[in-house]
Amino acid sequence: MTKPLGEFDLIARFFTRPPRRAVLGVGDDCALLAAPPADERLAISSDMLVEGRHFFADADPEALGHKTLAVNLSDLAAIGAKPLAFTLAMALPEADAGWLAGFSRGLLNLADRYDIELIGGDTTRGPRNLCVTVLGTVPQRAALLRSGAKPGDDLWVSGTVGDARLALGHRLGEWTLDAPEQTATMLRMDRPEPRIALSLALRGVAHAALDMSDGLLADLGHILRASGVGATVEADACPASAALRTQELPRRRLCQLAGGDDYELLFTAPQAARRAVEEAAEQAATPVTRIGRIDAEPGLRLIDALGRVLDNAYAGFDHFRPSSSPP
Amino acid sequence: MTKPLGEFDLIARFFTRPPRRAVLGVGDDCALLAAPPADERLAISSDMLVEGRHFFADADPEALGHKTLAVNLSDLAAIGAKPLAFTLAMALPEADAGWLAGFSRGLLNLADRYDIELIGGDTTRGPRNLCVTVLGTVPQRAALLRSGAKPGDDLWVSGTVGDARLALGHRLGEWTLDAPEQTATMLRMDRPEPRIALSLALRGVAHAALDMSDGLLADLGHILRASGVGATVEADACPASAALRTQELPRRRLCQLAGGDDYELLFTAPQAARRAVEEAAEQAATPVTRIGRIDAEPGLRLIDALGRVLDNAYAGFDHFRPSSSPP
Numbered sequence: 001m002t003k004p005l006g007e008f009d010l011i012a013r014f015f016t017r018p019p020r021r022a023v024l025g026v027g028d029d030c031a032l033l034a035a036p037p038a039d040e041r042l043a044i045s046s047d048m049l050v051e052g053r054h055f056f057a058d059a060d061p062e063a064l065g066h067k068t069l070a071v072n073l074s075d076l077a078a079i080g081a082k083p084l085a086f087t088l089a090m091a092l093p094e095a096d097a098g099w100l101a102g103f104s105r106g107l108l109n110l111a112d113r114y115d116i117e118l119i120g121g122d123t124t125r126g127p128r129n130l131c132v133t134v135l136g137t138v139p140q141r142a143a144l145l146r147s148g149a150k151p152g153d154d155l156w157v158s159g160t161v162g163d164a165r166l167a168l169g170h171r172l173g174e175w176t177l178d179a180p181e182q183t184a185t186m187l188r189m190d191r192p193e194p195r196i197a198l199s200l201a202l203r204g205v206a207h208a209a210l211d212m213s214d215g216l217l218a219d220l221g222h223i224l225r226a227s228g229v230g231a232t233v234e235a236d237a238c239p240a241s242a243a244l245r246t247q248e249l250p251r252r253r254l255c256q257l258a259g260g261d262d263y264e265l266l267f268t269a270p271q272a273a274r275r276a277v278e279e280a281a282e283q284a285a286t287p288v289t290r291i292g293r294i295d296a297e298p299g300l301r302l303i304d305a306l307g308r309v310l311d312n313a314y315a316g317f318d319h320f321r322p323s324s325s326p327p
Numbered sequence: 328m329t330k331p332l333g334e335f336d337l338i339a340r341f342f343t344r345p346p347r348r349a350v351l352g353v354g355d356d357c358a359l360l361a362a363p364p365a366d367e368r369l370a371i372s373s374d375m376l377v378e379g380r381h382f383f384a385d386a387d388p389e390a391l392g393h394k395t396l397a398v399n400l401s402d403l404a405a406i407g408a409k410p411l412a413f414t415l416a417m418a419l420p421e422a423d424a425g426w427l428a429g430f431s432r433g434l435l436n437l438a439d440r441y442d443i444e445l446i447g448g449d450t451t452r453g454p455r456n457l458c459v460t461v462l463g464t465v466p467q468r469a470a471l472l473r474s475g476a477k478p479g480d481d482l483w484v485s486g487t488v489g490d491a492r493l494a495l496g497h498r499l500g501e502w503t504l505d506a507p508e509q510t511a512t513m514l515r516m517d518r519p520e521p522r523i524a525l526s527l528a529l530r531g532v533a534h535a536a537l538d539m540s541d542g543l544l545a546d547l548g549h550i551l552r553a554s555g556v557g558a559t560v561e562a563d564a565c566p567a568s569a570a571l572r573t574q575e576l577p578r579r580r581l582c583q584l585a586g587g588d589d590y591e592l593l594f595t596a597p598q599a600a601r602r603a604v605e606e607a608a609e610q611a612a613t614p615v616t617r618i619g620r621i622d623a624e625p626g627l628r629l630i631d632a633l634g635r636v637l638d639n640a641y642a643g644f645d646h647f648r649p650s651s652s653p654p
Contacts, residue, residue, distance in 0.1 A: 028473050028553070029405035029537050030370035030463070036362045042369075043357035044446060046460055048416040050453030078356035089375040089458050119371060126377030126456065131416050131449075133373055133460035136357070146355050210356050226355070 013097075014104035015088070015118060031119035033085055036137045043081035043136040043143070047072050051128035056171070061099045063190040064130075065106025071213065072134040073114055073194035074263040078211040080144040080203045081136030083116035083196065089133075091126030114196055144202065144209035144267065149227035151296035153207055153268035156277060156288050158195050160239045161216060162252065163188035165259020175251065181243040188241075192263040198288070201280035202267060209267035215258045217300065217314045219266055224300060232301040233257075233292035235310055257302075258314035268294050340424075341431040342415070342445060358446035360412055363464045370408035370463040370470070374399050378455035383498070388426045390517040391457075392433025398540065399461040400441055400521035401590040405538035407471040407530045408463030410443035410523065416460075418453030441523055471529065471536035471594065476554035478623035480534055480595035483604060483615050485522050487566045488543060489579065490515035492586020502578065508570040515568075519590040525615070528607035529594060536594035542585045544627065544641045546593055551627060559628040560619035562637055584629075585641035595621050 036042060049071070051057055055064055069086065076083055088107070092099075111118060116134070167185035170177045177185065195211070202209065208227060212219045216238065224231055236249075238256045247255070269277050274290075281288040295301075302310040363369060376398070378384055382391055396413065403410055415434070419426075438445060443461070494512035497504040504512065522538070529536065535554060539546045543565065551558055563576075565583045574582070596604050601617075608615040622628075629637040 029402045030372040030408060032368040032370055032406070032465070032470060035365055035367050035369060035464075038362055038365065040362050041359040042362060043359055044412070044414060044460075044462070045357040046414040046416040046448050046458070048418055048449045048451055048453075048456070048458060050418050050451055050456075053451060053453055075356045079359070081357060085371070087371060087373040087460055089373040089460075091375055091377050091456060121373050122375045122458075124375055124377055124380060126375075126380055127454040129375070129377075129418060129453065129456045129458075131373070131375060131456075131458040133371075133414055133416075135371070137362075138359070143359060 014100045040137040045075035046133040049130040061102030062106035065103040068130045069110045070192045072132040074211040076136040077195045077199035081138040083114045084135045085117045085119045086134040088121040089131045091129040142203040146226035148208035149268040149294045153294040155292040158265040160241045162244045162255035164261035165255040184243050195265045197284035198286040201284045205276045206267040206269045213260050215260045230295040230298045237291040239289045341427045367464040372402035373460040376457040388429030389433035392430040395457045396437045397519045399459040401538040403463040404522045404526035408465040410441045411462045412444045412446045413461045415448040416458045418456040469530040473553035475535035476595040476621045480621040482619040485592040487568045489571045489582035491588035492582040511570050522592045524611035525613040528611045532603045533594040533596045540587045542587045557622040557625045564618040566616045
């Protein structure tokens with residue numbers, strides 16, 4: 001049984017901690033933070049997670065707390081920024097102490113692991129909606145922009161790709177996974193791990209980067225447009241988990257090329273930096289794999305292991321296009 | 328007729344402008360901002376506006392765009408910070424170009440007036456929800472905290488108080504206003520004006536401040552708790568608009584003492600600074616009025632013009648308490 005709690009009680013009970021770096025944290029009209037050193041840039045990103053679209057209504061609150069912050073940390077990783085602080089604004093249908101306890105635990109445990117501080121926010125009643133704004137810092141010249149890809153660059157991904165989409169297909173009834181496959185892939189969907197360590201190690205090595213949330217090819221499209229280049233991708237070079245490797249090829253390709261939500265990094269680096277990329281990966285204890293190259297010729301070419309051109313039927317995900325059907 | 332638009336088209340069409348202060352604006356994984364000077368603090372606040380709670384479903388989109396940013400600028404005013412940049416995350420039930428045109432116009436016009444830059448955000452489908460995170464700067468010693476009130480301080484308000492609640496009561500059918508009263512008060516509810524100029528002029532003069540959104544007495548309670556002091560408030564000293572002055576006394580008191588959403592500043596300053604407060608008000612072209620004093624004795628005492636103690640029946644607004652009934 002949960003007793004109704006006041007808004008201020010709720011915030012105090014689950015989210016207030018003594019400020020650390022913040023001069024002033026949760027509770028005043030604004031949080032106050034010391035300015036970063038003059039040669040650093042502030043990196044800022046906001047992500048909004050909506051029930052029924054980005055997560056299911058029955059999502060485990062602890063995993064959801066983790067994911068809410070993880071997708072924002074992933075935006076910092078995408079640009080090479082070190083996590084600094086974040087705000088949390090949320091609309092909730094009711095003040096459920098059990099849900100809030102789990103959610104805040106998942107959120108703050110991840111925050112502690114990456115030494116990022118919750119400094120403020122807002123709580124209101126409404127259809128469940130979780131909006132985090134994250135702040136990080138990155139030296140002026142080290143930022144990994146989408147616009148930095150150069151012809152001849154290798155194209156790399158971190159970790160394995162496609163598990164979140166494989167799990168989603170099972171949840172949506174598109175296909176059926178056995179129990180161990182479910183466990184392994186659901187974890188990828190529900191508790192993505194932001195690639196902060198790899199991102200910081202790639203500063204000064206990678207030319208361009210982003211975190212994949214819309215699908216590999218759709219996200220690659222963002223880099224190509226921003227950099228004014230093209231790319232050739234080897235469709236089956238993407239590393240797959242054991243669960244995904246057992247799937248038939250069309251499903252595997254769908255999950256790897258069009259599936260989103262793995263939050264792995266997609267990045268480019270000069271061929272001359274292959275050794276440096278591998279060292280960065282080792283330092284960050286994060287596997288990386290070369291899956292293609294950046295071309296001067298515009299457009300995106302998908303090839304198989306024998307170099308034959310494949311039809312690219314893996315359109316990206318767009319929240320407002322009538323044809324899209326993500327969670 | 329509105330054609331369905333893609334998410335990225337939408338953002339580009341209505342919200343993308345060339346970055347000014349931002350090194351990198353809308354479109355990458357994060358926005359990048361230059362660090363403020365070392366002696367400045369970064370002030371950060373997030374506010375979430377939910378349809379059916381903070382605004383009506385048929386709200387004029389341009390006014391709503393104005394209000395969405397105005398309530399966040401008001402948080403900067405509450406702490407004495409100069410506006411710098413903001414992000415906008417929004418869930419929308421559909422991609423309606425007409426609505427977006429109006430909303431972005433109201434939002435960006437206000438942004439231009441206060442020289443604050445939209446640097447990033449997120450757009451997704453869902454029940455309408457608008458979340459702005461605002462960044463500002465304030466010199467280390469000039470921040471107007473809730474915890475700064477001292478016994479003997481005067482208690483001041485800016486502008487007139489109570490119109491937003493008067494307009495809301497008409498919309499909810501609690502009472503009926505005639506047409507000119509409606510026009511005047513609806514404008515206060517729908518297009519609040521953040522008190523940035525006054526706030527900046529009060530740096531180094533005021534001891535404590537906040538912007539009133541929950542109701543004068545509820546908001547004063549935040550200052551009293553944070554500062555460990557009490558206060559005596561003269562119930563009818565609050566300035567009222569011409570429309571509110573024609574109302575019967577109980578309704579006027581309800582609107583002024585318990586009504587929120589006027590976004591006027593409530594602040595304290597030492598008696599010795601009365602002249603300085605008046606000069607700040609003149610400089611900012613914003614009227615201010617003394618309505619009480621801060622006491623060493625805890626608690627909040629409400630008195631009438633003759634000094635008689637009144638019963639304080641004006642509880643604050645709390646989004647999660649079952650008894651609250653705001654929009």
